[in-house]
Amino acid sequence: MSPPSDTTWRVPLRGVNAYLVDADGLTLVDAGTPMDVARLREYVERAGYSLAEIERVLLTHYDFDHVGALAGLAEKGLDAPVYASEPDASFLLDEAKPPLGNRKGALQRVLGAFVDVPDLSVERVVDGDTVGPFVAYRTPGHTPGHTAFVHREYGLALVGDLVSGDDGRFGRLPSLVAYDADRNDESVRQLADHLDGVDVVGMGHGDPVRSDAGQRFREYAESL
Template identity: 50%
Template sequence: MATEIAEGVWRIECRGVNAYLVFDDVPTLVDAGTPWDEAAIRDGLDEADVAVSEVGRVLLTHYDLDHVGTLAALAPDLDAPVRAYGFDAQLLRGSRSPPIRNHKGLIQRLGGLVTDRADLDVVGVRDGERIGSFTAYHTPGHTPGHVAYVSGELGVGLLGDLTSASDGDLEPSGWLISYDTDAVATSVRDLAARAPSFEVACVGHGDPLATGGGEALRRLAATV
């Protein structure tokens, strides 16, 4: 199911996780659900009147089974670059493997057993890079290559799993699903300080905030 949560911003509900479609300079798919969400992604795009072939780019906040899972299934129809950062881009390309000495890395190793590698053009992201109207901010902790994307023009923050949302507030990524929770806290504070103001907070888990997203991030930054 897809819902327009703000003008030009669609939430696509997958299995316990959110993907998004944002109408920027090109239709932009943000994250891509689990390996079992192909129908949800395709149907969600269709509800927003966008064909898979019309997606102009994919912005990945990070590499995890529930954020890259449908890319391989979409690949035959998807003619768009996939943007990812550093270590997470290497995982997506298959040029590195998650470390088994980190508990989250071990979870990713197990997730990789059911995640097909997509035959797509994976393009690296740089911290501070402008992509459409969005600026990329490296926000490590949940994963080493986690990235948030914020558009001051659109008033939208794509926060991935840096935070989740509950009852209108944001919460930091917890220990079980993070490489490093100290780095998560640092990234929350850094993003709150660096990013322009925004209203819509698009999170991987929980209901996105249609208003007050930037203020919710600043409140969280003051407590971590």
């Protein structure tokens, strides 16, 4: 079953996607860069809502272009709990630092200087947790706390930077931007087992796969 088009929106930001899903309350998935505050607010209002009506924020991972607008959105009226896996949740709260010994971790440290800690509650999720209508599946590799979120009723999976999308096909993001590219591939294979019945997969970079996406995802996983 495809998600209803009038309750699910891809929000194109500065080189990255966020998503809005209205199901059991309005959910924002990921939050762009610090420069995307106005654009995100505009898209929320264009969809017929206000920032104050967002009931939860799901973070696929801690990266400058996925968490950067949270602090600014909170200043503009967002007042919803944020759900993320460890250690990315602690990176967001500045309770822990990405490791300098990892190339991606070092990049996160540099760009983290431009990310303010949001004045929002942050809830830690673990593999298999249910958050509203979504199930969280840990998918480490791109970051150590990377997480995908699956909405069973809508047949929708939002997978952050686990994969990229182009012309209805899945692909890899460059290994240079991953903590562990091999572990990311293993996460792809593991998530494929949870996508039966999923028709749409939305990712952070590239175009969502909008038809028979679960099967296409499995075929991609088997090719790795």
